Amino acid sequence: MTDLPSRRVRAARRGRPKGRSIMRFAVLCCIGFGIAIPFVWMMATSFKTRADADSPGFRIMPSRISVDNYPVILNARPDPGTGKKLDLDFGRWYLNSIFYASAICLLQVLTSAMAAYAFSRIKWRGRDTVFLLYLSTMMIPGAVLMIPTFGIMAGLGLVDTYHGLVIPAAFTAFGTFLLRQFMLSIPSSLDEAATIDGANHWTIFWTIIMPLSRPGLVALAIVTFMAEYKSLFWPLIMTQSSQLFTLPVGMLSLTLPTSSTAYAQQTELIMAATVMNIAPMIIVFVIFQKLMVKGLQMGAVKG
Amino acid sequence: MGRTFIILFLCVLGLYAGLELTLQRHRPGTTVRLRWATDDNPARREQIAAFNALHPGVELTIDLGDYNKRIVQCATRTGPDILDIYSIGDMVTYVQAGILEDLTPYADSLGFGIDKTYPAIAGALSLGSGKDMRQYRFPCNVWADCVIYNKRVFDELGIPYPVAGWTYDDFIVTAKSIRERSRGTVLALANSGVGANVWLYKDLLMGHGGRFFAPDGLTSRFGSEQSLAAARLYYEMMHVHHILATPSEAAALSSQGGWGAGGFSWFCGGKAAMVIAGRWFSVVVRNYPGLAQEIAAVILPRVGDLPSAGMVDARAAGVNRLSPHQKEAFAFLRYLASQEYADGIAADGDALPPLSGLYTTGEQLSAVNAVKSPEFHQAFIDAMVNARPIDYSPFMDAGPTERWIKERLDAIDNINPRQPQTTSEEIMKGLGREVDRQIQINIERRPELRRSYREIAGREWSPDDSRSGR
Numbered sequence: 001m002t003d004l005p006s007r008r009v010r011a012a013r014r015g016r017p018k019g020r021s022i023m024r025f026a027v028l029c030c031i032g033f034g035i036a037i038p039f040v041w042m043m044a045t046s047f048k049t050r051a052d053a054d055s056p057g058f059r060i061m062p063s064r065i066s067v068d069n070y071p072v073i074l075n076a077r078p079d080p081g082t083g084k085k086l087d088l089d090f091g092r093w094y095l096n097s098i099f100y101a102s103a104i105c106l107l108q109v110l111t112s113a114m115a116a117y118a119f120s121r122i123k124w125r126g127r128d129t130v131f132l133l134y135l136s137t138m139m140i141p142g143a144v145l146m147i148p149t150f151g152i153m154a155g156l157g158l159v160d161t162y163h164g165l166v167i168p169a170a171f172t173a174f175g176t177f178l179l180r181q182f183m184l185s186i187p188s189s190l191d192e193a194a195t196i197d198g199a200n201h202w203t204i205f206w207t208i209i210m211p212l213s214r215p216g217l218v219a220l221a222i223v224t225f226m227a228e229y230k231s232l233f234w235p236l237i238m239t240q241s242s243q244l245f246t247l248p249v250g251m252l253s254l255t256l257p258t259s260s261t262a263y264a265q266q267t268e269l270i271m272a273a274t275v276m277n278i279a280p281m282i283i284v285f286v287i288f289q290k291l292m293v294k295g296l297q298m299g300a301v302k303g
Numbered sequence: 304m305g306r307t308f309i310i311l312f313l314c315v316l317g318l319y320a321g322l323e324l325t326l327q328r329h330r331p332g333t334t335v336r337l338r339w340a341t342d343d344n345p346a347r348r349e350q351i352a353a354f355n356a357l358h359p360g361v362e363l364t365i366d367l368g369d370y371n372k373r374i375v376q377c378a379t380r381t382g383p384d385i386l387d388i389y390s391i392g393d394m395v396t397y398v399q400a401g402i403l404e405d406l407t408p409y410a411d412s413l414g415f416g417i418d419k420t421y422p423a424i425a426g427a428l429s430l431g432s433g434k435d436m437r438q439y440r441f442p443c444n445v446w447a448d449c450v451i452y453n454k455r456v457f458d459e460l461g462i463p464y465p466v467a468g469w470t471y472d473d474f475i476v477t478a479k480s481i482r483e484r485s486r487g488t489v490l491a492l493a494n495s496g497v498g499a500n501v502w503l504y505k506d507l508l509m510g511h512g513g514r515f516f517a518p519d520g521l522t523s524r525f526g527s528e529q530s531l532a533a534a535r536l537y538y539e540m541m542h543v544h545h546i547l548a549t550p551s552e553a554a555a556l557s558s559q560g561g562w563g564a565g566g567f568s569w570f571c572g573g574k575a576a577m578v579i580a581g582r583w584f585s586v587v588v589r590n591y592p593g594l595a596q597e598i599a600a601v602i603l604p605r606v607g608d609l610p611s612a613g614m615v616d617a618r619a620a621g622v623n624r625l626s627p628h629q630k631e632a633f634a635f636l637r638y639l640a641s642q643e644y645a646d647g648i649a650a651d652g653d654a655l656p657p658l659s660g661l662y663t664t665g666e667q668l669s670a671v672n673a674v675k676s677p678e679f680h681q682a683f684i685d686a687m688v689n690a691r692p693i694d695y696s697p698f699m700d701a702g703p704t705e706r707w708i709k710e711r712l713d714a715i716d717n718i719n720p721r722q723p724q725t726t727s728e729e730i731m732k733g734l735g736r737e738v739d740r741q742i743q744i745n746i747e748r749r750p751e752l753r754r755s756y757r758e759i760a761g762r763e764w765s766p767d768d769s770r771s772g773r
Binding site for chain 1: 304305308311312314315318319321322323326327329338342343344345348364365366367368369371372374375376378379380381568571572590591
């Protein structure tokens with residue numbers, strides 16, 4: 001049997017004049033084109049030579065495609081302008097970013113799922129009050145917490161370490177809230193049946209609730225990965241050695257406001273670095289966008 | 304589900320193990336690790352390598368970051384050992400926050416005293432005057448602005464080169480000629496990024512003989528004749544003569560990769576004829592083949608009969624008061640005052656070396672730099688003669704001062720010349736009133752400022768002083 005909404009949509013489409021559809025399509029194309037232009041320019045400039053990138057007039061496409069900018073950024077080839085390698089740890093920054101985003105993603109999903117289970121499936125005194133308090137931490141701006149959090153990390157000797165980067169970000173009230181809403185939509189009769197069969201809380205959580213929460217978990221994982229991959233401020237203040245830089249922090253070497261940087265003028269190199277920087281995020285989003293939207297929506301719909 | 308988690312967990316663990324095992328860690332006890340808060344670029348790395356070679360027991364490293372990072376670090380007493388401070392305003396802020404070490408007891412005996420560098424910059428490295436002068440930083444480089452112009456663009460447009468001794472009227476005529484003959488395709492003056500209007504205003508103010516505050520610091524001088532004249536000239540350059548980039552043009556230029564990058568790219572690409580900058584601009588020349596032969600420099604125009612004068616400042620290093628490695632940090636400042644360091648700066652083109660006695664002519668600088676024109680470098684040496692640092696008041700925080708100046712200049716940028724709701728003079732007078740009011744509030748609220756007031760005025764501060772503005 002066909003879904004009711006789909007039947008209504010088809011019926012509406014039959015009655016809609018074609019001209020309006022074409023007009024709507026044209027407007028959306030223009031808007032999409034306008035949004036896409038900067039990205040197209042960015043990608044095209046990453047394949048330009050120095051002279052091409054600085055030439056007068058506005059041209060999107062390179063007059064001659066050059067793939068030299070990418071090996072220069074990756075330190076495999078010297079900069080054609082200076083004859084010297086840039087000596088940037090771009091490859092390591094890439095790995096650091098992937099580790100940082102993946103580790104936090106994994107930890108946040110686990111901790112948030114466990115906390116959400118406790119807040120949604122277990123009845124205990126003060127549960128709702130504690131949840132509200134937990135949620136209220138989302139109202140505190142990150143900048144306010146930065147100094148005390150950093151102070152704690154410094155006191156523990158975790159500044160400029162991978163642990164210091166990951167641990168403070170391993171817990172999130174947003175993830176707990178998201179998954180709790182999702183878990184509330186799972187019938188409690190499942191828990192009761194499992195309890196009758198002798199399952200404890202961990203067994204219920206791991207074998208019943210978690211598999212049923214997969215869309216929410218995937219949504220949280222994707223949102224977290226994307227947010228932490230592009231996170232700048234916390235990795236910036238926690239790292240001192242360039243070996244621990246993540247990509248956003250490392251990109252500051254190319255773009256930090258200064259009077260004497262030799263990198264800030266090299267538009268084609270900056271664009272090549274930026275393309276490599278955002279490529280994983282675009283790939284993740286393209287592959288998982290449907291799952292992400294579905295997961296975010298399902299948590300909001302009561303069953 | 305469990306298997307997925309375990310696989311992912313093992314992958315992340317493997318990645319972590321690989322990253323940790325390949326991490327080259329500093330081992331405490333082997334060398335002293337000195338953290339230098341500065342920007343990362345090839346020149347800095349060469350300087351660090353040279354310093355480390357000279358001091359085998361010390362490992363100088365770059366601690367990359369912005370002001371927010373410094374605030375967080377210093378607030379938790381984990382700040383870097385050495386801080387690069389890019390302006391006198393920032394230095395005042397750091398001193399007021401209690402972060403910077405007073406170098407005065409050590410500077411002369413250790414060889415990085417103010418007398419080693421240009422007299423013009425002394426006021427930007429220290430606070431106070433006479434016996435009360437306290438030195439807080441030593442320059443990594445010193446700069447005063449000149450007008451750098453592209454000779455090829457001038458030749459193509461048939462415009463004569465500017466000559467030292469020119470006035471701002473000559474500058475305006477030249478800039479308008481560029482605009483007209485190029486039919487608007489070439490910018491007369493490239494905008495050097497966000498905050499460029501503040502830098503230009505400061506140069507104009509110095510050129511008019513103005514200052515920010517009265518010598519005793521108790522009142523501002525934003526409402527003075529010189530300040531109003533500087534603001535009016537700025538307004539006319541933008542809205543009457545149309546030789547400055549408009550706010551929207553400036554924003555577009557600024558967005559292209561870092562401070563100044565957009566405007567500098569335009570100049571280096573021949574799309575702008577002039578740019579106001581220090582000798583540090585020659586660092587970017589190496590990225591543009593042929594540009595070194597095309598550029599020239601001339602000192603800033605003068606105002607009326609006054610000598611040409613602009614702002615002087617330095618990227619200068621200060622020592623963190625809480626650094627556990629102050630001895631090594633002082634060794635770094637001594638290195639900044641060395642011949643070897645000066646040679647590197649001269650060759651690199653990163654403004655002028657801090658030691659004033661080593662490179663005194665354009666010929667000496669051109670011999671080691673990519674720009675081979677002695678006249679180009681001589682202009683920057685000549686600019687140091689009359690250049691002056693911006694003055695600040697101990698009764699007014701530097702941060703808000705800079706912010707309010709920026710806001711007022713942005714307001715001047717946004718005046719609609721066809722239907723002006725206000726004038727540049729009114730805007731600057733308003734700034735003066737606001738700063739004066741804040742000075743009185745600061746004195747009222749802070750006991751240490753009340754003591755300073757008593758020392759200067761010879762009497763106790765009273766609320767009547769706030770009403771009378773004194």
